[in-house]
Amino acid sequence: MSGNLLNLSYLILTRYHPLIKCNVALSGLNATDDPAPGIAFARSLRESGEWQGQIFGLAYDATETGIYQDAFFDRVFMMPDPLLPELFFNRLQQICVNSNIHVLIPSLDYELIGLSSLTKYFKGIGINTLIPSAPALRNHLKTKLPDFCSINGFKSPQQMSIVHPDSIYSVVAELGLPVVVKGVIHGSHIAYSINEAIIYFHKIRQRWGAPVLLQEYIPGEEYNTDCLVDRDRKVIGAVQMKKLALTDKGKGWSGVTLYDKSLMDLCFAIIDKLRWVGPIELEFVKHGRSGDYYLLEINPRFGTWIYLSAKAGQNLPLAAVRLALGERLKPLPMYQTGKMFVRYSLDKVCPLSQLAEIMTTGELDLSGKSYKGIN
Amino acid sequence: MPVIKNTLEIDERGFIFDPQTGSSFAINKPALFIMKELKAGLPLRSLQEALQKKYGIDSKIAKMDLADFVRQLTKLELLNPDKVSPLD
Amino acid sequence: MPEKKLYEKPTIVRNMQGSMNKLAGARQRQQCGEIAGISVNELVKGFGSPLWVACEEELRLKYKNLYQAFSLRYPKVTIAYSYKTNFLPGICALFHQEGAWAEVVSGFEYEIALSLGVPGSQIIFNGPYKTREELERAVKLNSTINADSFEELYELEEIAEKLGRKVKVGIRINMKLYEANWSRFGFSLEEGDALRAAHQIAQSGNLTLSGLHIHIGTQILDKDIYRRMVERLLEFYQEITSQYSEITIEYLDVGGGFASSNTLHHEWISGEYVCPTFEEYADAICIPLTSEFSKAGHMPRLFLEPGRALVDECIHMIATLVARKDLPDGQRGLVLNAGINLLPTSYWYRFDIKPAATHNDAAGGGIAERVHLYGPLCMNIDCIQENALLPPLRAGEHLVIRNVGAYNYSQSWQFIRLRPAAVIITGTSVEYLRLPENTDYIMQLNRIPEHLAHRSG
Known part of the structure; x- marks a missing residue:
């Protein structure tokens, strides 16, 4: 019943916001089967x-699938390693x-780790951001979560x-099986045996480096909440989603909004x-069994389901852009x-010359293509 | 017939596509110069001189670099299979 | 006028997922044409290649910064430079000029310190193996001795008895703090051996427990480990001082292990971003110390034994490319004249390696080549770095392998090749820290028994 009331209040409280113009x-x-949230x-x-306005994509490898999506991006730029802030900043300056x-x-x-050191410089070249402070970011790190x-x-x-990997034996003795093997930045697998844990350990260390985290497996359903917090640390919006279906990589492939106070x-x-x-x-x-919520992970960005x-x-992304521009917002309805x-997956067909363009010039102009949208 | 595969597509910005294998390659400016000359039919023997003239480099460097570059092309299977070994 | 084209080695690379970003590796492709203002070419011309190059100004600055970070937070701080990190006497002497004590782990290192004029009372003698003679000398010269085993305590008791005086001794403690295991050094806290050692000293009429020593590892990137260590060390301190009222702990020696900005192979994020600052380490260590001792009358001295954090980033190596290799699997290799014989820490670190000469950057039509960097040894394991992204390089070009001051010179060895010179840059002058080795130097200790001296046939 409270859900209905809330839905009603949604209708009443929907307000008109003036148009914002910005790039x-x-x-x-x-956006692969383990997608990033850019699209x-x-x-x-x-x-x-x-x-x-225009949307510019920033990419780190010419194979990133979003690069070629003219429906969403006007231009795409290749970027240097964000953990080298000086180079990253110079590149942004060059783009500007x-x-x-x-x-x-x-x-x-x-990216956030490197870019949090640059926030004070962004303003100087006319770029607005909404990036948490370095100490706040440190707390979000997966190693610091417990x-x-x-x-x-x-x-x-x-x-x-x-x-x-030798440490897996003693850790599993403590945490039991199954156990979740996680990368310090990204990557997560459920291992049902020690051997499987060892395989995932190597896989994750290869891709995301060490340390590798072993996390106690909590049986239950997964709930995500994406939130937007303004500069006064007031929550402007928050949406809860329960995953309905997972891929074999454990990524939510279907989900539903819900509200649990x-x-x-x-x-x-x-x-x-x-x-x-x-x-x-x-x-x-x-x-x-207990119905308690266990915090599994903190991501310093929106989830891939933010649409x-x-x-x-x-519209948390829109509100984030408004906040970044310095607007003050009331909490969203x-x-x-x-x-x-x-x-669902969809194949995009494009000429190889687009790959040549981004590979050789470091940027790809997709403008001139009208936004058709996919629904 | 040129020394390199005549089907190779050379993009002026430094990108090569081999439609026969589906592979693409990145090249730097001097390599682009060489590829275009080869595609135009310049024999390997004249290439060293052309490279020296274009960039004003000495013959030892031109010879060493060119030999290495042709070796790269060979290993990437970008040379014309109909031609006899380009190293002759 | 046609623009002058910057020539670089013509190169073609196959596009592959994961390396399709012309801006990737841009950092490595930045040129490092000079070290502390002196051109790499000039250094090679004057002193040869490979070459160790130390920067005096940076070394002094590191020391000052470290000392300041700790002395601002705790009033009684002494830094003892860890000789094993790099025992080039010129480097040790520099730190002694700055006020450092010597931290040594063998009689050999002890003698280097003495030869540099360091008084015995400013030498900390650590390590799991100290000979009777070495210990006796250290006792006589009033060095700080941190005992590593019960055997060593018995040895010290005998020495004290022989000399007919009380001998002060510290004990090395180990505790389980994180995954890495340093439990074979000193006395285990968890097993109760640390307490047993304290008890043995208290029972002995000849020994006095004067300090607690710990060293928790190396390249410790998590400053919180230090905080936990100090908290537990203080618990132990409380335990023994309340149990043995006659004990006065004069010092707490928390060792070293502070990281440099080098990147470990298994670290995904560049070392520069995960390496805590001296201030962060100092906070982790000094905050629990001050809260413990601000209320007490007695305040033990804090000893630090840094090595890596002082020297790693201030010494670089120049090497020269000698050959290029195309590997059968399509990868490319570069052979350098410096390998793991001179850079053994390449086993742990992904070094910052830069070309000395200017190359076209990505914007100027340049490309990066993914290469493996091999050393000159006739041995398969001699690889300094895999998958380095470098501009196209040709034989004869110099590279600078940056931040190799720690555990490279001191662990380098004469396998197949002799060791090169080391120099130090001071302002605009460059001077030898060590001459290049020659065959005579190596051969002088060899003896050929008479019956082996004649060639047959």
Whole structure:
């Protein structure tokens, strides 16, 4: 019943926002079966009806699938390693000579680490951002999660960081099986045996480096909350989603919006303790027996399903752009529960000359192609 | 017949596509110069001189670099299979 | 006038997922044409290649920064430079000029310190193996001795008895703090051996427990490990001082292990970003110390034993490309004149390696080549770095392997090749720290028994 009331309030409270005009640069273009959120962000802006401007994609490899999506990006630029802020900043400056970037939204976890040191310089070249402070970011790190939770009284799975595969034996003796093997930046697998854990350990260390984290497996369903926090650390919007279907990589391939007050209160408390600013995603598992929410992961960006938030009534990407521009926003009206997303794959066909262009010049001009949208 | 495969597509910006294998390649400016000359039919023997003239480099460097570049082309299977060994 | 084209080696690379970004590796392709203002070509001309190059100004600055970070947070701080990190006497002497004590782990290192004029009372003698003679000398010269085993305590008791005086001794403690295992050094806290050692010293009429020593590892990137270590060390301190009222702990020696900005192979994020600052380490160590001792009358001295954090980033190696190899699997290799014989830490680190000459950058039509960097040894394991992204290089070009001051010179060895010179740059002058080795130097200790001296046939 409260859901109905909330839905009603959504209708009443929907307000008119003036159109914003700005160019937005986004990263996280690789929408594979383990997607980055860049395209979902771009799509939320494109379909908001409250934004006008160009969207620039920032990419790290010419094979990132979003590069060739003229429906979402006007231009795409190759970027140097974001962990080398000086080079990254110089590149942005170079891009700004011909293409004004008004708002920069980094959408990859590891970018934030390097870019948080640059926030004070962005303003100087006319780029607005909404990036959490370096200390807040440090707390979000997966290695720090158990400490953060135990200090602040939040439930989280037991976790150990290891560098050597030999340590798996003693850790599994403590955490039991199955066990979740996670990368310090990205990557997560459920291992049902020690041998499987060893295989995943090597796989993750190869791709994401060490330490590798072993996390206690909490049986239950997965709930994500994506939130947007303004510079005064006030939550402007928050949307909850339960995963309905997972891929074999454990990525949500379908999900539905819901509203659980206890989970929302928990999210607000966590955000407060993190002293967070900007987009954030909190991933939980609801324990099958106790019903307690365990915090699995904190992502310093929106989730890949963020387009659902826009369609459910809280366009968090649009609000993030508004906040970055310095607008002050009232908390967004309640979203609709029961909105479902179902993800599907689609092949894009394009000439090889586009690959040649981005490979050789480091940028690709997709403008002139009208936005048709895909629904 | 040129020394390199005549089907190779050379993009002025430094990109080569081999439609026979589907592979693409990145090349730097001096390599682009060489590829275009080869595609135009310049024999390997004249290439060293052309390279020296274009960039004002000495003959030892031109010879060493060119030999290495042709070796790269051979290994990437970009040379014309109909031609006898380009090293002759 | 036609623009002058910058020539570089013509190169073609196959496009492959994961290496399709012309801006990737841009950092490595930045030129490193000079070290502390002196051109690499000039250094090679004057001193040869390969060459160790130390930067005096940077070394002094590192020391000052480290000392300042700690002394601002805790009033009684002494830094003892860890000789094993790089025992080039010129480097050790530089730190002694700055006020450092010597931290040595063998009689050999002890003698280097003495030869540099370091008084015995400013030498900290650590390590799992100290001979009777070495210990006796250290006792006589009033060095700080941190005992590593019960055997060593018995040895020290005998020495004290022989000399007829009380001998002060510290004990090395180990504790389980994180995954890496340093438990074979000193006395285990968890097993109760640390307490047993304290008890043995208290029972002995000849020994006095004067300090607690710990060293938790190396390249420790998580400063919180230090905080946890100090907290547990203080618990132990409380335990023994309340149990043995006659004990006065004069010092807490927390060792070293502070990281340099080098990147470990298994670290995905560049070392520069994960390496804590001296201030962060100092906070982790000094905050629990000050909260413990600000209320007490007695305040033990804090010893630090840094090595890597002082020297790693201040010494570089120049090497020269000698050959290019196309490997059967399509990959490319470069052979350098410096290998793991001179750079053994390449086993742990992904070095920052840059060309000395200017090359076309990505914007100027240049491309990067993915190469494996091999050393000159006739041995398969001699690889300094795999998958380095470098501009196209040809034989004769110099490379600078940056930040190799720690554990490379001191662990280098004469396998197949002799070791090159080391120089130090001070302002605009360059001077030898060590001459290049020659065959006579190596052969002088060899003896050929008479019956082996004649060639048959």
